[in-house]
Amino acid sequence: MTERPPAHAPSTPPAPGADAPLQPTERSTVRRGARRARTERADLHAVLDAGLVSHLGVVVDGAPRVLPTGYGRVGDVLYLHGSTGARSLREADGTQVCLTVTLVDGVVHARSAFHHSMNYRSAVVHGAARAVTDPQEKEAGLRALTEHLAPGSWDATRRPDRRELAATAVLALDLAEAAVKVRTGGPVDDPDDIAAAGDRVWAGVLPLVTGWGTPVPSGDLPVGVPVPAHVLRRATGGSTEATRS
Missing domain, CATH: 2.30.110.10 (Electron Transport, Fmn-binding Protein; Chain A)
Incomplete structure (x- = not known):
């Protein structure tokens, strides 16, 4: 039988309060960056x-x-x-x-x-x-x-x-x-790279944007069943105007 590690590491802090800040432990401390x-x-x-x-x-x-x-x-x-x-x-x-x-x-x-x-x-x-x-x-x-x-x-x-x-x-x-x-x-470029690149190299951020598409009804859903409000709210970012399949 594989021996299991102890259920609680010695460094594990007690359960936090709702507004308590994070309390870093040895293994949860962010060191890089x-x-x-x-x-x-x-x-x-x-x-x-x-x-x-x-x-x-x-x-x-x-x-x-x-x-x-x-x-x-x-x-x-x-x-x-x-x-x-x-x-x-x-x-x-x-x-x-x-x-x-x-x-x-x-x-x-x-x-x-x-x-x-x-x-x-x-x-x-x-x-x-x-x-x-x-x-x-x-x-x-x-x-x-x-x-x-x-x-x-x-x-x-x-x-x-x-x-x-x-x-x-x-x-x-x-x-x-x-x-x-x-x-x-x-x-965060090095000053030498900024100077050497001049206007030859583009630098910046390409944002990654995700979003919900149009709800697709199940193939076995009866025709005319509207998309429910809770699905529409997510799909449209808050609007609840119903659509039908």
């Missing part, structure tokens, strides 16, 4: 709330395994889910994991290849994952996951039944130990 570190818990929440996909790192059979997964946040707890048959989720329960969320806002073009970069917002969370067994917390976690992915859908659709709940594993990860790093602005 430390000036880009953010210390407000609101910055952590903002990155997590803006993202849709996280990457969960867990050790399976002594080797790292990193999996993309959706998530939802309730206060300072993240909830992840998957099949009860997924070994990675079973291995994560009670062990130290690392979860990351990254948003790319643009590509930074510099006058040298060395100084090319990206504008980004990123969060890294360390901690012991916990399998959620309490039925009420499990439902709350699944609601948070659903609402993060598709706001308004929890109340507009059928809730998970007993069979589906039994087939679904939910993990909780506290946000007590986390780091946030953000880069904005243009290239």
